[in-house]
Amino acid sequence: MDKKPCKSQDFEVRKGPWTMEEDLILINYIANHGEGVWNNLAKAAGLKRTGKSCRLRWLNYLRPDVRRGNITPEEQLVIMELHAKWGNRWSKIAKHLPGRTDNEIKNYWRTRIQKHINKQAEMCSSHMSNQELHDHQASTSQLPCNSSTSFMETYSPMSSFNHGNIELFPGRQQQHVVDQSNNENYWSMEDIWSMQLLNGE
DNA sequence: AAGGTCGCCAACCGCTAATTC
């Protein structure tokens, strides 16, 4: 396993961001040989990467069925519902969002939703007296407003959600729309796959 | 205009579960 990293004399392991060349090598190799054992794949393909790194790159970025771009309000809703149900089981949640990766969902949760939860917690605690806080904790065995469950109570589809018109992040909605128009700025997988085709694969 | 801060996300790390020998 990766607990036993490749001997340094075997090859120097590259780390950090993947180059376009490395991506193409990996894509070509998998297109020709399939996935197989990742450590062997990395060596056979001539990549100076660990199998683990190759796997992650393929699963999270290079796979043709990976969906990139903004999380839709519907997907957001699913994420929140499933997170309330299962907690940080990102891969489990990702299975219910075709084309989305656990890493993407995890990042989304931490950068967008969790931040909002923390804000809620702050507001909540600033509006609650110490006695109220104590009573609340005693009755729920949870920190007030600090769990996804309480967040879902506040923002559940039954209450303030309106499908397709979520005001979860006031002030950010506009930015999301703008971001969607910027998707062309990404080096899209269609580009890579077409490059691969041009390479004669 | 420049420096500082924030937000996002790709990639790494450590660990456990599953599989193979």
Added chain:
DNA sequence: AGAATTAGCGGTTGGCGACCT
């Protein structure tokens, strides 16, 4: 049965661009 190997998961970090002062 158990040691070794591999796959997968979740947490964390570092880099970079956007935004703010």
